Amino acid sequence: MTADTVRWGILATGGIAAAFTADLIDLPDAEVVAVASRSPEPAKAFAERFGISRAYGDWKTLAQDEDIDVVYVATPHTAHRAAAGLCLAAGRHVLCEKPFTLNLREAEELVALAREQGRFLMEAMWMYCNPLVRRLKTLVDDGAIGEVRSVQADFGLAGPFPPSHRLRSPELGGGALLDLGVYPVSFAQLLLGEPSDVAARAVLSQEGVDLQTAAVLSWDSGALASVHCSIVGGTPNSASVTGSRGRIDIPHGFFFPERFVLHRDGRDAQEFTADPADGPRNTMRHEALEVMRAVRAGETESPLVPLDGTLAVMRTLDTIRDRVGVRYPGEIPVEDVSSDLTPA
Numbered sequence: 001m002t003a004d005t006v007r008w009g010i011l012a013t014g015g016i017a018a019a020f021t022a023d024l025i026d027l028p029d030a031e032v033v034a035v036a037s038r039s040p041e042p043a044k045a046f047a048e049r050f051g052i053s054r055a056y057g058d059w060k061t062l063a064q065d066e067d068i069d070v071v072y073v074a075t076p077h078t079a080h081r082a083a084a085g086l087c088l089a090a091g092r093h094v095l096c097e098k099p100f101t102l103n104l105r106e107a108e109e110l111v112a113l114a115r116e117q118g119r120f121l122m123e124a125m126w127m128y129c130n131p132l133v134r135r136l137k138t139l140v141d142d143g144a145i146g147e148v149r150s151v152q153a154d155f156g157l158a159g160p161f162p163p164s165h166r167l168r169s170p171e172l173g174g175g176a177l178l179d180l181g182v183y184p185v186s187f188a189q190l191l192l193g194e195p196s197d198v199a200a201r202a203v204l205s206q207e208g209v210d211l212q213t214a215a216v217l218s219w220d221s222g223a224l225a226s227v228h229c230s231i232v233g234g235t236p237n238s239a240s241v242t243g244s245r246g247r248i249d250i251p252h253g254f255f256f257p258e259r260f261v262l263h264r265d266g267r268d269a270q271e272f273t274a275d276p277a278d279g280p281r282n283t284m285r286h287e288a289l290e291v292m293r294a295v296r297a298g299e300t301e302s303p304l305v306p307l308d309g310t311l312a313v314m315r316t317l318d319t320i321r322d323r324v325g326v327r328y329p330g331e332i333p334v335e336d337v338s339s340d341l342t343p344a
Contacts, residue, residue: 006292009068009092010035011059011083013046016097017074020124021050023285024072030288036062059083063090070120070291073097076166078173078328081106084121088113093120095291098186099178102328104314111307120295122287122302123310125186127255129286132274133190134304136241136248136260140191144262145243148191151225153184153254156212156235167231168207170328175209177202177320181229183255185320186313187239188217188225194312196220202324203232215320256281 008030010017017035024030032052037043040057047055056062062071063086071087073080073096084096088110100123101107114121127133140148157180166172167179189195195217202213212230228235239254240247246264250257258281262270279285287305294302301307321327 004029005031006295007031007033007067007069009033009062009065009071009087010046010052010074011062011071011087012074013037013042014074017072018046018049019282020072020074020284020288021046021052023279023283024288025050027285027288027292029292033068034062034065059086060090063087063092066091068092070095070295072124076172077178078102078171078330081110084110085113088117088119088121091117091119093291093295095122095124095287097124099173099182099317100310100314102173102178104311104318107311107314111311114300114307118300120291120300121307122291122294122305124284124287125305125310126284126287127183127186128190128305129290130256131278131286132257132260132272133255135272136250136257137190139248139262140241140243145241145247145264146245147221148223148241148243150223150242151188151191151239152227153187153225153239154228154230154235155180155183155237155255156228156230156233158234159231161231163205163207168205168209170208171330173328174207175205175211175213175326176229176231177210177213177317177326180231181213181215181227181320182313182317184225184227184229184239185215185217185316187254188227189309189313189316191241192217192219192221192223192225195225195316198316198319198323200320200323202326204324204326208326210321210324210326213320213324215323217316253281 034054035046036056043055070093073083075083080101084094161167167174197218200215202210211232214228217225239250250260259273
């Protein structure tokens with residue numbers, strides 16, 4: 001890493017890795033040095049697509065490449081623990097896709113390893129880095145709507161997804177909650193912190209994953225959050241925050257909003273819109289910029305996406321799964337993250 005340039009490695013070659021890389025290469029102070037996959041062919045194809053000079057057919061070689069400052073982990077979330085752990089143990093900083101891991105136990109192991117190694121680690125919760133979401137949080141924190149009483153948020157896809165799809169696969173951590181529900185849960189906890197109690201119901205597939213899940217989170221303050229996720233019905237993907245003196249509505253796409261509306265008692269509604277200079281709604285450049293800022297500053301975690309907050313969200317997701325009876329095969333923590341965790 002130089003004073004200006006942060007060097008990145010991309011671990012995985014799927015759609016989210018491609019979207020992030022496309023945003024990353026547009027940043028003048030970011031350099032994508034290498035990409036890795038489980039075999040050489042997809043890594044080479046990805047490298048050719050984005051003009052990346054190095055393509056590795058295994059994860060370990062990428063993790064050990066000393067020309068890389070930060071690795072972006074974009075594997076299926078069942079592999080986050082192994083992939084991120086391998087990179088941290090090799091001395092790389094890591095940005096790991098959401099959900100951070102399959103469960104809290106794996107997340108705690110990654111956080112402990114990062115802190116032991118003195119490496120930067122962050123969940124790729126791009127919503128937390130979005131400028132308009134940050135503006136909303138500032139308004140709430142500053143008391144614009146008074147004391148928060150309730151939060152509502154939903155994220156649903158119409159599908160239908162066949163049983164062969166990864167969202168229906170227990171082996172890949174399928175279901176609505178971990179892929180989609182992480183957003184409404186994270187939104188509620190961004191504003192209210194970790195809940196004191198969780199109630200939940202779900203409709204499960206024949207494979208044992210949740211097709212749709214609804215949860216009510218509660219806090220000792222008296223605040224409640226209603227969150228819903230689905231892979232069998234397209235929802236508005238909206239959110240609202242109600243306080244003692246007003247309300248904020250995000251009419252669509254709350255995790256990458258184009259606008260939100262502030263309603264305050266006795267005043268006209270006030271609309272806040274995204275700044276076109278910040279890029280398109282679906283850009284992930286803001287989380288990349290935050291990682292690079294923190295790494296240059298010598299920080300080991302981001303104040304926008306703190307590790308304790310990530311652990312709190314994972315704890316809530318675990319509790320919801322416990323309430324609805326979703327279990328995944330092989331939810332056993334890896335004992336030695338310093339060993340060769342490269343998949344066969």
